[in-house]
Amino acid sequence: MDVFPPLLSSFEFNAFENYVTNSNECVRFKLVTCIDDLIDDFEETNGSNDKNDGESKKSTSSCQISPFKPDMSYQFFGENENIFGYKDLIVKVYYSCAKLNIYLGLKYADRLTKEQTDGVEPDDVLRIISSKYETKVCFNLNEFSANLSKEISFIPYGELMEEFEIESKPIDDHQQAEKRRFCLYKANNLVPGFVAYHERMQTFLMWFIEGVSYIDIDDNRWDFFILYEKLPRTGKSLSSSKPLSDEYQYCFVGYSTVYQYYAYPQNVRPRISQFLILPPFQRIGLGSKLLAAIYKNYSEKSIVDITVEDPSDDFQRMRDIFDCKLCMQLSWYQTLAPNTVWSNEMAVEAQNKYKLNPKQTRRVFEILKLKLTNRNDPDQYRQFRLSIKQRLNAPYKKQINDIERLHQRKAINDTNYELLMKTNQIPREYRIKNLNKQYEEIESEYLQIIEKL
Ligand SMILES: CC(C)(COP(=O)(O)OP(=O)(O)OC[C@H]1O[C@@H](n2cnc3c(N)ncnc32)[C@H](O)[C@@H]1OP(=O)(O)O)[C@@H](O)C(=O)NCCC(=O)NCCS
Numbered sequence: 001m002d003v004f005p006p007l008l009s010s011f012e013f014n015a016f017e018n019y020v021t022n023s024n025e026c027v028r029f030k031l032v033t034c035i036d037d038l039i040d041d042f043e044e045t046n047g048s049n050d051k052n053d054g055e056s057k058k059s060t061s062s063c064q065i066s067p068f069k070p071d072m073s074y075q076f077f078g079e080n081e082n083i084f085g086y087k088d089l090i091v092k093v094y095y096s097c098a099k100l101n102i103y104l105g106l107k108y109a110d111r112l113t114k115e116q117t118d119g120v121e122p123d124d125v126l127r128i129i130s131s132k133y134e135t136k137v138c139f140n141l142n143e144f145s146a147n148l149s150k151e152i153s154f155i156p157y158g159e160l161m162e163e164f165e166i167e168s169k170p171i172d173d174h175q176q177a178e179k180r181r182f183c184l185y186k187a188n189n190l191v192p193g194f195v196a197y198h199e200r201m202q203t204f205l206m207w208f209i210e211g212v213s214y215i216d217i218d219d220n221r222w223d224f225f226i227l228y229e230k231l232p233r234t235g236k237s238l239s240s241s242k243p244l245s246d247e248y249q250y251c252f253v254g255y256s257t258v259y260q261y262y263a264y265p266q267n268v269r270p271r272i273s274q275f276l277i278l279p280p281f282q283r284i285g286l287g288s289k290l291l292a293a294i295y296k297n298y299s300e301k302s303i304v305d306i307t308v309e310d311p312s313d314d315f316q317r318m319r320d321i322f323d324c325k326l327c328m329q330l331s332w333y334q335t336l337a338p339n340t341v342w343s344n345e346m347a348v349e350a351q352n353k354y355k356l357n358p359k360q361t362r363r364v365f366e367i368l369k370l371k372l373t374n375r376n377d378p379d380q381y382r383q384f385r386l387s388i389k390q391r392l393n394a395p396y397k398k399q400i401n402d403i404e405r406l407h408q409r410k411a412i413n414d415t416n417y418e419l420l421m422k423t424n425q426i427p428r429e430y431r432i433k434n435l436n437k438q439y440e441e442i443e444s445e446y447l448q449i450i451e452k453l
Pocket of ligand 1: 208209273274275276277278281282283284285286287288289309310311312314315317318319321452
């Protein structure tokens with residue numbers, strides 16, 4: 001939606017202030033494990049719940065997986081991320097937890113009519129979402145819930161790569177640490193039924209990844225890595241002491257797509273494209289586990305290195321921590337000192353052993369060097385700052401040197417040389433200021449990673 005809906009003056013818009021909702025706040029996701037997770041929704045539709053309470057307290061407490069909100073919604077509701085026309089709006093975007101069948105519904109206290117707004121319609125929220133989804137969605141709660149009984153028979157697509165447990169930290173002294181069980185599957189577009197499943201899976205992306213677009217799944221160079229939690233059929237997570245049997249059901253946690261780019265002559269450069277861990281499962285190490293599994297999967301000789309397409313800041317943080325820990329096992333780390341100079345051999349070792357991309361290894365090298373640098377030692381600290389600024393300044397220096405060289409070789413005449421210098425040269429003062437600013441940003445990023453090592 002635009003700032004003001006068409007035909008509505010700013011005066012009228014202010015009059016309807018209570019009817020404009022921030023779409024990041026009012027969209028509610030639920031991963032529905034069983035019919036009990038919908039008790040509050042049925043009560044609402046039967047009218048026994050207070051319609052004006054905005055968000056029912058019960059609806060969050062009765063669900064096995066806590067409901068969650070999107071990180072962004074501009075791909076649906078425009079740059080302002082507003083929805084017009086409803087008071088106390090809740091947009092329900094529910095997924096059955098394993099099969100990912102989708103239900104879309106609205107709850108609101110009041111909806112504007114065309115008569116009230118001089119003909120401006122409230123946003124058609126469900127149509128806006130469903131038209132972006134490119135997969136079947138259901139608008140009827142009874143129909144959605146009728147299919148929930150099939151969830152327990154869901155078997156993930158593709159091949160099982162690994163199963164593991166994560167110990168959840170107790171929130172307080174009275175709570176016991178609990179082991180949760182997860183499993184990771186690998187699939188591609190040849191797995192029967194997976195293409196349709198992927199259509200449903202990818203609908204999460206636009207709510208959580210900046211600038212994302214859907215991929216062309218018909219291209220058979222895509223690999224998919226999908227993570228599930230194995231939930232007990234009722235109540236809390238599966239205890240590891242219990243034997244594995246059919247007492248659990250799968251719950252979708254997140255996934256990653258990897259494109260296998262061709263590299264000359266017969267090699268492959270896998271690129272991580274989309275990578276998502278849903279909010280209820282974030283910050284418990286699952287993203288790192290998924291990344292580790294991807295590294296392990298592409299470890300053959302024919303793999304050049306693994307790259308990442310447009311990583312988000314959170315992803316980069318996770319990746320830095322993970323890659324630093326890997327590089328701390330390499331031979332060059334054993335002799336790393338504050339005065340060590342970057343060398344190509346370091347990149348080669350990280351590439352051969354872990355398929356790290358040289359640019360990322362250089363970043364890791366700098367983080368690990370800062371870790372060893374005594375920032376209270378002025379000389380040592382100055383040396384570090386200088387090495388980073390030299391790297392940052394290198395492309396500029398090369399550009400100027402190239403122009404100088406062309407001029408010396410008489411490949412360009414004096415007039416063109418002066419023109420090129422004039423357009424490319426940046427005043428020293430401005431350059432230093434800029435380098436200092438860039439350095440500070442980098443140092444603060446690096447220090448966050450060092451805290452975690
Ligand atoms: C980025 C993302 C994949 C991380 O997944 P995750 O399962 O939370 O990651 P982990 O639990 O393995 O995190 C490992 C470490 O990375 C860092 N980290 C991860 N997410 C972070 C965040 N949001 N803020 C700060 N640090 C973060 C932390 O240091 C974390 O360790 P800690 O929890 O002990 O502090 C997940 O947040 C996500 O899917 N985000 C939305 C989509 C996205 O950005 N995808 C990447 C597109 S390229």
